[in-house]
Amino acid sequence: MTDLTPREIVTELDRFIIGQKDAKRAVAVALRSRWRRKQLPDALREEVYPKNILMIGPTGVGKTEISRRLAKLAHAPFVKVEATKFTEVGYVGRDVEQIVRDLVDAAIVQTREQMREDVKARAHEQAENRVISAIAGTDARDQTREMFRRKLKAGELDTTMIEIEVTDHSNPMQGMDIPGQPGGMMNLGDLFGKAMGGRKVKKRVTVAESYELLIADEADKLLDDETVTKAAVESVEQNGIVFLDEIDKVCARQDARGGEVSREGVQRDLLPLIEGTTVSTKHGPIKTDHILFIASGAFHVAKPSDLLPELQGRLPIRVELRALTEEDFVRILTETDNALTRQYAALMGTEEVEVEFTEAGIKALARIAAEVNRSVENIGARRLYTVLERVFEELSFTAPDRAGDKVVIDEDFVEEHLGELSRSTDLSRYVL
Numbered sequence: 379m380t381d382l383t384p385r386e387i388v389t390e391l392d393r394f395i396i397g398q399k400d401a402k403r404a405v406a407v408a409l410r411s412r413w414r415r416k417q418l419p420d421a422l423r424e425e426v427y428p429k430n431i432l433m434i435g436p437t438g439v440g441k442t443e444i445s446r447r448l449a450k451l452a453h454a455p456f457v458k459v460e461a462t463k464f465t466e467v468g469y470v471g472r473d474v475e476q477i478v479r480d481l482v483d484a485a486i487v488q489t490r491e492q493m494r495e496d497v498k499a500r501a502h503e504q505a506e507n508r509v510i511s512a513i514a515g516t517d518a519r520d521q522t523r524e525m526f527r528r529k530l531k532a533g534e535l536d537t538t539m540i541e542i543e544v545t546d547h548s549n550p551m552q553g554m555d556i557p558g559q560p561g562g563m564m565n566l567g568d569l570f571g572k573a574m575g576g577r578k579v580k581k582r583v584t585v586a587e588s589y590e591l592l593i594a595d596e597a598d599k600l601l602d603d604e605t606v607t608k609a610a611v612e613s614v615e616q617n618g619i620v621f622l623d624e625i626d627k628v629c630a631r632q633d634a635r636g637g638e639v640s641r642e643g644v645q646r647d648l649l650p651l652i653e654g655t656t657v658s659t660k661h662g663p664i665k666t667d668h669i670l671f672i673a674s675g676a677f678h679v680a681k682p683s684d685l686l687p688e689l690q691g692r693l694p695i696r697v698e699l700r701a702l703t704e705e706d707f708v709r710i711l712t713e714t715d716n717a718l719t720r721q722y723a724a725l726m727g728t729e730e731v732e733v734e735f736t737e738a739g740i741k742a743l744a745r746i747a748a749e750v751n752r753s754v755e756n757i758g759a760r761r762l763y764t765v766l767e768r769v770f771e772e773l774s775f776t777a778p779d780r781a782g783d784k785v786v787i788d789e790d791f792v793e794e795h796l797g798e799l800s801r802s803t804d805l806s807r808y809v810l
């Protein structure tokens with residue numbers, strides 16, 4: 379949950395997404411509505427439903443990106459699903475509930491990560507206190523403790539030997555990290571140790587070594603699976619965001635080639651989730667009432683009015699995203715925090731090759747991307763990825779031999795590496 383105002387949310391999104399003002403405003407309002415809802419008295423709070431959004435726009439113009447960045451801002455669990463997935467043979471109605479289960483899984487990973495960060499700070503503090511007690515004794519005066527704390531922080535005590543008491547993790551499972559949980563703060567050994575009640579052992583180590591042991595020990599006390607799961611479930615119910623892509627592809631009328639699995643059926647299956655239902659998961663029942671749904675589609679053929687009326691009613695906020703222009707591409711290449719030009723320059727930097735883009739070079743890249751989008755297929759900003767990869771192909775390969783070089787990506791460079799290709803539709807269809 380974030381207490382950013384809509385304006386602040388848009389400003390944050392501006393760092394990563396060019397244009398698409400309406401969509402940014404809409405998601406900002408949806409997020410702020412959640413915060414507002416949180417401020418309400420209990421009885422009223424339960425009555426307020428999320429402001430679900432329907433994003434209408436072509437592929438690759440930022441629909442997913444806006445939603446994903448929003449989720450990140452809000453520390454909200456997020457999943458993206460394609461509505462068409464549920465029209466595939468073998469799917470039956472209940473399978474849409476898997477969306478919620480996936481959301482819970484995402485939330486558990488995210489919550490654990492967040493809690494580990496929180497816990498680390500607290501555990502660090504407690505570990506510090508334990509080290510000081512080990513050196514100065516438990517009944518030392520505050521003044522003495524502070525003196526040791528200063529020395530400790532300055533690293534002056536690193537090699538001092540102390541005796542500490544920690545939970546014994548020595549069992550065959552020790553050292554096996556759970557995938558996705560680096561840092562050794564928790565491993566299977568810890569879990570089993572905990573399950574077995576955790577025997578205490580005394581160890582003689584240096585202060586520097588003791589730190590890691592004590593922090594792990596403290597973190598272990600503060601963070602257990604049950605707490606994580608409980609917080610994750612709460613986070614899904616109150617903060618979860620589901621991005622439902624290709625919703626236009628499950629409109630009945632669009633289905634001219636003869637309906638295989640009923641597309642309207644998928645809408646019917648999705649409806650309860652969006653209206654609010656309870657889904658059972660292995661972590662307990664999950665209420666979907668307050669999960670925010672962002673549905674999205676190009677709506678080239680079908681129209682939003684072709685959606686089931688009930689579904690239309692549950693997606694009250696409509697926003698259109700526009701196709702990106704050459705000028706947008708220039709901005710996407712240069713202005714965003716994660717701009718591709720910055721990424722490539724940094725990557726080449728690791729090989730000690732300095733890369734500089736000239737303004738004309740960037741313009742040429744944007745122009746070619748726009749051209750190929752026109753002549754082959756409009757895949758929006760995604761085109762920039764293939765174009766840049768191609769421009770850098772040779773340099774990427776040879777960079778390790780070129781340490782110390784400076785490469786200027788100007789118009790000539792772009793023309794030399796892309797010009798020919800971009801002018802041949804047949805060729806660019808394959809490589810750009």
Ligand SMILES: Nc1ncnc2c1ncn2[C@@H]1O[C@H](COP(=O)(O)OP(=O)(O)OP(=O)(O)O)[C@@H](O)[C@H]1O
Nearest residue numbers: 394395396437438439440441442443444710759760
């Ligand atoms: N307006 C934009 N500003 C900056 N980057 C963008 C913008 N639009 C798209 N991109 C980049 O292009 C890529 C594809 O965008 P995104 O995933 O948001 O497409 P989309 O609109 O959701 O399309 P689809 O419906 O096909 O998934 C992302 O990596 C994103 O960073």
